[in-house]
Amino acid sequence: MRILFIGAGVSSTSLLKHLSELKLNENVAIDVVDSKNHIGRGQAYIEDSDVLRANVPVQEMSLDKDATHYERWLKEQGYVVDRFSSRRQFGEYMEDVLMSIVRANDNIQVIKDKIEHLDYDGQLFHCQIGNKEKCYDIVYLGIGMLEYMDPYELKGMENFIYNPYPIIKELKDVKQNVAIVGTGLSGIDCLRYLLIERNLGKVYMFNRSNELPAVRGTHYDFNFEYFTRDTLLKYVQDEQFTLENVKSLFIKEMRYQEISLELFERKSGDIIKDLQFDVDHPDTVGKLEYFLIEFNKIFTPFLHLLSKAEQKKLFEEYQPYISSNYSPMPREVATHIIEWLQSGRLEMIEDLEKIEKKELFILTADEKQYEMDVVINATGTNMDITSTKEPLVQHLYMKKLIEPHHLGGLKVDSHYHVVSPKYGVIKNFFAFGELTIGMTYLSNAVFDIFDMTREIAIEIKQTANNPAKNKKTD
Numbered sequence: 001m002r003i004l005f006i007g008a009g010v011s012s013t014s015l016l017k018h019l020s021e022l023k024l025n026e027n028v029a030i031d032v033v034d035s036k037n038h039i040g041r042g043q044a045y046i047e048d049s050d051v052l053r054a055n056v057p058v059q060e061m062s063l064d065k066d067a068t069h070y071e072r073w074l075k076e077q078g079y080v081v082d083r084f085s086s087r088r089q090f091g092e093y094m095e096d097v098l099m100s101i102v103r104a105n106d107n108i109q110v111i112k113d114k115i116e117h118l119d120y121d122g123q124l125f126h127c128q129i130g131n132k133e134k135c136y137d138i139v140y141l142g143i144g145m146l147e148y149m150d151p152y153e154l155k156g157m158e159n160f161i162y163n164p165y166p167i168i169k170e171l172k173d174v175k176q177n178v179a180i181v182g183t184g185l186s187g188i189d190c191l192r193y194l195l196i197e198r199n200l201g202k203v204y205m206f207n208r209s210n211e212l213p214a215v216r217g218t219h220y221d222f223n224f225e226y227f228t229r230d231t232l233l234k235y236v237q238d239e240q241f242t243l244e245n246v247k248s249l250f251i252k253e254m255r256y257q258e259i260s261l262e263l264f265e266r267k268s269g270d271i272i273k274d275l276q277f278d279v280d281h282p283d284t285v286g287k288l289e290y291f292l293i294e295f296n297k298i299f300t301p302f303l304h305l306l307s308k309a310e311q312k313k314l315f316e317e318y319q320p321y322i323s324s325n326y327s328p329m330p331r332e333v334a335t336h337i338i339e340w341l342q343s344g345r346l347e348m349i350e351d352l353e354k355i356e357k358k359e360l361f362i363l364t365a366d367e368k369q370y371e372m373d374v375v376i377n378a379t380g381t382n383m384d385i386t387s388t389k390e391p392l393v394q395h396l397y398m399k400k401l402i403e404p405h406h407l408g409g410l411k412v413d414s415h416y417h418v419v420s421p422k423y424g425v426i427k428n429f430f431a432f433g434e435l436t437i438g439m440t441y442l443s444n445a446v447f448d449i450f451d452m453t454r455e456i457a458i459e460i461k462q463t464a465n466n467p468a469k470n471k472k473t474d
């Protein structure tokens with residue numbers, strides 16, 4: 001029984017950890033393939049500047065059932081443990097976790113390569129790794145996010161930095177008069193590197209709307225009274241599982257937990273005031289943030305049971321309120337941003353309409369024009385597999401092995417089997433992580449991925465132990 005893992009980032013490492021604990025049969029051989037710089041690190045935790053912070057506390061990022069695992073590892077390495085580590089440190093940790101699994105299991109090997117083609121004959125998968133043709137019974141696709149978007153069509157132009165990572169390499173020569181386009185977590189990474197490590201005098205950040213992520217508050221543990229898995233199951237059984245009912249239950253739970261709904265409306269548009277509010281009210285804001293984490297854990301497995309129209313409504317009407325409180329930035333990051341805005345080292349400009357390239361870049365925002373030497377792209381990643389330039393995904397799509405999920409990424413069933421337009425549900429083809437974002441909703445933090453891959457490990461184990469079943473697709 002041969003299993004191929006494509007990608008060795010957060011989801012693959014988490015899955016391998018669970019599989020190694022489940023003890024697969026000795027006749028199972030696993031190949032884990034990823035490019036040299038990404039093995040065990042994924043795309044977010046590569047070797048890079050230490051000013052790039054994880055936005056989830058150390059105590060919540062263990063790749064182990066022991067929640068103190070990462071913290072203990074940091075101490076063992078001699079690192080000073082703050083509430084948030086750098087992403088580079090987490091990458092080192094994850095690589096160590098992966099390599100420990102590989103060392104302890106003779107049947108797992110890591111191969112440095114990038115896979116560009118994968119074919120399926122209805123039973124087995126075929127691909128080329130190095131110069132060898134290989135054949136696998138089961139494939140796990142954990143290749144993370146697709147390429148960066150390019151909404152202003154600037155890719156390839158001189159002084160346009162399309163992909164800013166690794167920041168220590170891509171931004172090392174950036175001098176004055178620089179615009180970061182995008183104010184999400186990647187934009188904040190670029191900002192911190194340029195103002196802290198490179199000590200530039202001033203940086204401009206542009207966006208369509210001037211919203212920044214919330215600031216992480218105090219950790220809360222919840223035990224929900226109303227918004228429970230059992231209640232949602234009952235709704236499903238009674239054919240009452242509608243967005244309206246989910247919303248009512250959500251509000252009832254918020255009231256029970258004494259969290260004000262008005263917190264969703266707390267942003268005034270004045271960035272300094274908004275960040276300062278979160279910094280000054282860690283208990284209030286933290287309670288909402290951890291409430292949403294608990295909500296997400298319970299709700300995500302049910303999301304696909306809403307009609308497509310209701311899922312769309314959820315994303316259009318309610319999602320902005322939820323996601324702006326879901327991946328909050330560390331407090332230290334927020335206080336720096338406040339200082340820089342107050343001192344004029346950072347200027348944030350909203351209503352970005354267009355960017356043109358003449359001799360310099362001309363950014364038009366709010367009917368004014370700004371001339372910039374360098375533009376850094378921090379507008380996020382493409383989630384549409386039909387338009388991606390990523391060769392493997394393009395190939396799988398052309399071969400009708402994968403199809404798009406209407407909310408982004410590729411379509412999988414509730415057990416994370418890939419759904420193919422040609423073969424239906426492929427029982428020996430699994431996908432998860434950033435690539436299945438439409439199905440996994442908000443569950444893309446390390447702790448979500450670690451928790452959710454446990455189920456997939458059980459599925460893979462069952463599939464590996466029942467080879468006859470692999471040959472069947474629905």
Ligand SMILES: Cc1cc2nc3c(=O)[nH]c(=O)nc-3n(C[C@H](O)[C@H](O)[C@H](O)COP(=O)(O)OP(=O)(O)OC[C@H]3O[C@@H](n4cnc5c(N)ncnc54)[C@H](O)[C@@H]3O)c2cc1C
Nearest residue numbers: 007009010011038042043054055115143144433434445446
């Ligand atoms: C900038 C950023 C910061 C984040 N910060 C945090 C944080 O602080 N805390 C947190 O909990 N979550 C954070 N996240 C979210 C979390 O890290 C991701 O959701 C998670 O890494 C996704 O796991 P994955 O396995 O899908 O992808 P990844 O971890 O990115 O792994 C995918 C791997 O597949 C490899 N790959 C791609 N294509 C191929 C191919 N064709 N052949 C072989 N290998 C391939 C890539 O090289 C990569 O190593 C962050 C995400 C980003 C983008």
